[in-house]
Amino acid sequence: xxxxxxxxxxxxxxxxxxxxxxxxxxxxxxxxxxxxxxxxxxxxxxxxxxxxxxxxxxxxxxxxxxxxxxxxxxxxxxxxxxxxxxxxxxxxxxxxxxxxxxxxxxxxxxxxxxxxxxxxxxxxxxxxxxxxxxxxxxxxxxxxxxxxxxxxxxxxxxxxxxxxxxxxxxxxxxxxxxxxxxxxxxxxxxxxxxxxxxxxxxxxxxxxxxxxxxxxxxxxxxxxxxxxxxxxxxxxxxxxxxxxxxxxxxxxxxxxxxxxxxxxxx
Amino acid sequence: xxxxxxxxxxxxxxxxxxxxxxxxxxxxxxxxxxxxxxxxxxxxxxxxxxxxxxxxxxxxxxxxxxxxxxxxxxxxxxxxxxxxxxxxxxxxxxxxxxxxxxxxxxxxxxxxxxxxxxxxxxxxxxxxxxxxxxxxxxxxxxxxxxxxxxxxxxxxxxxxxxxxxxxxxxxxxxxxxxxxxxxxxxxxxxxxxxxxxxxxxxxxxxxxxxxxxxxxxxxxxxxx
Amino acid sequence: xxxxxxxxxxxxxxxxxxxxxxxxxxxxxxxxxxxxxxxxxxxxxxxxxxxxxxxxxxxxxxxxxxxxxxxxxxxxxxxxxxxxxxxxxxxxxxxxxxxxxxxxxxxxxxxxxxxxxxxxxxxxxxxxxxxxxxxxxxxxxxxxxxxxxxxxxxxxxxxxxxxxxxxxxxxxxxxxxxxxxxxxxxxxxxxxxxxxx
Amino acid sequence: xxxxxxxxxxxxxxxxxxxxxxxxxxxxxxxxxxxxxxxxxxxxxxxxxxxxxxxxxxxxxxxxxxxxxxxxxxxxxxxxxxxxxxxxxxxxxxxxxxxxxxxxxxxxxxxxxxxxxxxxxxxxxxxxxxxxxxxxxxxxxxxxxxxxxxxxxxxxxxxxxxxxxxxxxxxxxxxxxxxxxxxxxxxxxxxxxxxxxxxxxxxxxxxxxxxxxxxxxxxxxxxxxxxxxxx
Numbered sequence: 040x041x042x043x044x045x046x047x048x049x050x051x052x053x054x055x056x057x058x059x060x061x062x063x064x065x066x067x068x069x070x071x072x073x074x075x076x077x078x079x080x081x082x083x084x085x086x087x088x089x090x091x092x093x094x095x096x097x098x099x100x101x102x103x104x105x106x107x108x109x110x111x112x113x114x115x116x117x118x119x120x121x122x123x124x125x126x127x128x129x130x131x132x133x134x135x136x137x138x139x140x141x142x143x144x145x146x147x148x149x150x151x152x153x154x155x156x157x158x159x160x161x162x163x164x165x166x167x168x169x170x171x172x173x174x175x176x177x178x179x180x181x182x183x184x185x186x187x188x189x190x191x192x193x194x195x196x197x198x199x200x201x202x203x204x205x206x207x208x209x210x211x212x213x214x215x216x217x218x219x220x221x222x223x224x225x226x227x228x229x230x231x232x233x234x235x236x237x238x239x240x241x242x243x244x245x246x247x248x249x250x251x252x253x254x255x256x257x258x259x260x261x262x263x264x265x266x267x268x269x270x271x272x273x274x275x276x277x278x279x280x281x282x283x284x285x286x287x288x289x290x291x292x293x294x295x296x297x298x299x300x301x302x303x304x305x
Numbered sequence: 306x307x308x309x310x311x312x313x314x315x316x317x318x319x320x321x322x323x324x325x326x327x328x329x330x331x332x333x334x335x336x337x338x339x340x341x342x343x344x345x346x347x348x349x350x351x352x353x354x355x356x357x358x359x360x361x362x363x364x365x366x367x368x369x370x371x372x373x374x375x376x377x378x379x380x381x382x383x384x385x386x387x388x389x390x391x392x393x394x395x396x397x398x399x400x401x402x403x404x405x406x407x408x409x410x411x412x413x414x415x416x417x418x419x420x421x422x423x424x425x426x427x428x429x430x431x432x433x434x435x436x437x438x439x440x441x442x443x444x445x446x447x448x449x450x451x452x453x454x455x456x457x458x459x460x461x462x463x464x465x466x467x468x469x470x471x472x473x474x475x476x477x478x479x480x481x482x483x484x485x486x487x488x489x490x491x492x493x494x495x496x497x498x499x500x501x502x503x504x505x506x507x508x509x510x511x512x513x514x515x516x517x518x519x520x521x522x523x524x525x526x527x528x529x
Numbered sequence: 530x531x532x533x534x535x536x537x538x539x540x541x542x543x544x545x546x547x548x549x550x551x552x553x554x555x556x557x558x559x560x561x562x563x564x565x566x567x568x569x570x571x572x573x574x575x576x577x578x579x580x581x582x583x584x585x586x587x588x589x590x591x592x593x594x595x596x597x598x599x600x601x602x603x604x605x606x607x608x609x610x611x612x613x614x615x616x617x618x619x620x621x622x623x624x625x626x627x628x629x630x631x632x633x634x635x636x637x638x639x640x641x642x643x644x645x646x647x648x649x650x651x652x653x654x655x656x657x658x659x660x661x662x663x664x665x666x667x668x669x670x671x672x673x674x675x676x677x678x679x680x681x682x683x684x685x686x687x688x689x690x691x692x693x694x695x696x697x698x699x700x701x702x703x704x705x706x707x708x709x710x711x712x713x714x715x716x717x718x719x720x721x722x723x724x725x726x
Numbered sequence: 727x728x729x730x731x732x733x734x735x736x737x738x739x740x741x742x743x744x745x746x747x748x749x750x751x752x753x754x755x756x757x758x759x760x761x762x763x764x765x766x767x768x769x770x771x772x773x774x775x776x777x778x779x780x781x782x783x784x785x786x787x788x789x790x791x792x793x794x795x796x797x798x799x800x801x802x803x804x805x806x807x808x809x810x811x812x813x814x815x816x817x818x819x820x821x822x823x824x825x826x827x828x829x830x831x832x833x834x835x836x837x838x839x840x841x842x843x844x845x846x847x848x849x850x851x852x853x854x855x856x857x858x859x860x861x862x863x864x865x866x867x868x869x870x871x872x873x874x875x876x877x878x879x880x881x882x883x884x885x886x887x888x889x890x891x892x893x894x895x896x897x898x899x900x901x902x903x904x905x906x907x908x909x910x911x912x913x914x915x916x917x918x919x920x921x922x923x924x925x926x927x928x929x930x931x932x933x934x935x936x937x938x939x940x941x942x943x944x945x946x947x948x949x950x951x952x953x954x955x956x957x
Contacts, residue, residue, distance in 0.1 A: 547837075547840040547841065547843070547844045547873065547903070548836075548837065548840065548876070548907070549873065549876060549900075549903050549904045549906075549907040549909060550876060550907045550908055550909075551804075551876055551877060551878035551907070551908055551909045552833075552875075552876045552877075552878075553804070553878065
């Protein structure tokens, strides 16, 4: 393996992921400066029809973490399909790692959205299709993680989790298009349309935020994946010991019987 | 069709089991009625509130009772060596799935008939579009049973089955709850036009999960 | 006694015609069947998913679960009675505070409704932005009594440009020109429009 | 002709525990082979692996010409497993249980009746719920299901346990009849005297590995081969 990606023996970092992490740290700092200071508030002569003032800055976090949670659940679904086809452990671990980070980002999405809703709409929570479906999506993936925590045998766990991870993804398009299909308080899409209704530094802050959020997701996911991978290797090491111990049982058993030649001499 | 033959065998077995034990008739159906009564206590004996909320309360009562029926249906299959016996039996896994779904549908339809009588009597609501009511029950029940059987086998053989099953299943059946409630609300009002749209959604949901269950059941039946 | 010709012939009378000759199923039949079924099943799931998305997009969109637009609220005034519902429309003109309530107009597709709101209003509340008001028609059916007001801000974060405002937002009504709207398709609901003045 | 069971250094895991740590086992067609060994030696796991219920993760394993490592499912319908658990629905009657499992395996009704009669279940017991039977009676019902399905390979896990004297004799005669009719039997038993009098050969397991093969091929009902006589 390329030494750049070789994991440190005492952790889950490789040289590449460390550099990635440092770059990410700088990027987050720059992003915060752009989002909170440099980009203009939505007021004054250049204000939009909503003229949200400084409130608009919540969007630079809210939308990117939402996009990151979509990404995470998409990766979980793809990895689940790949597991069902290839039946290899790595895909299963990838699906798990991605779902776990996705759940964190979904919680962040709901939390930032709630703050926004309180200020802009006038309520912390509203039974709007987008909000309701996002909450259901969160619970579905919490159930996915609960299932993974409940089954012990790794093969059984992988198989069942893959089915749930695939079926659960049906939520994601529903969440995304709920604002177009049904009436709700949540605004429709701003950038994922042919004529984005945002421009200038605001657009830059939003796009930069998405880049950073997805990078943070990747960084977290890689480390979560490696942790699971190391854990699986640890269990495998235990397996070799267990096999040796199991065979030793036979040696003692046959040792009691002087006539038999022990097996496994080959 | 060997799938249908196997489904028929499982259905016959489940109905016979119910005849012998009367768990659905003697425990689950009374539980559903109890839920209706408790709703009435919780919402004060104001008939207007109750009759307005009837569609939602009815389907919530059905949903809670379904969880009990499901736990019963898969507890039976977790009995003494039965999972192994099923795998060795030569029954088609898709047939087993359809059989379990059919058994659940029969039990739940009985439950729904009793609960419908219950809401008419207790809450004083009378439907205007009986046909819409009946087909909504059929489609919603098929969807609930399909999802329930899929997640029932998924959580089979786990020590935490009884707590995990509701957590996995209830968010997934939320569309059934919404659609069935809306269709019922339309059936209880004079205008049932929008109800048929919701009925369509229920049919699509049920078909989707029946197909998913038939495909995934074999994989889930292994090593439970 | 049922004697099976392909069975062993050394059975005694006690075994009640028991035939233990192994049955051999046609080789590979079951496996081949499930394999091909699973492949078709996977296709079925994909088709099903597409069908669901298409169905939801076509059939369930626009379902009036969450709010009614001002024109619908006016058209359904009879059947709504005093039921609680949410009313959506764009705030038109300045609001007047009459001491215990805030009174303003909301409009949608040229139909406007007078809203009498008691309670808090969100920070973003201002003319030109859509709002969702929760409440019911008053006893006379002339005004909408609301006790909960939410601002439904738009997705537009570009510099506000009033030039092509109407062209961009055909469903919104800028300042009080609802009366000049002569769109014939809106005629039936306009006929029931309560007097805004 | 290929042996009915052919294991070469087969490894099976139960969770993380290597229940089988390299088993060599060959059972020819028409043989009755006795698996012996101390508790926890992996005997039951060998039977379950032969039935395609436990995945073989390493080594070589073929049963009835089916490669268990590739896909164990095709073998399942062709074997009959009598395990520690009965695989019966406790709330259904004896007759209903046998009928259901036999129909599931596409047995003929005549085979079901004959099996019930042979195991003494056609009388009063037929209508009793399985949950009210004694362990030995439940064993008989499970055996009836196995017999009615007429499998090619019989996998019997301590078939004598919990049975009365008459039941034990019945099991022995059934094994003999099965082999005479062309089936193959792999039996696990702790009653070595009784079992080895029926078995043609004994294979010893310990610590999840096969430690020796004893005995020579002989006809059913031949002289007993006490294990102590191993050269």
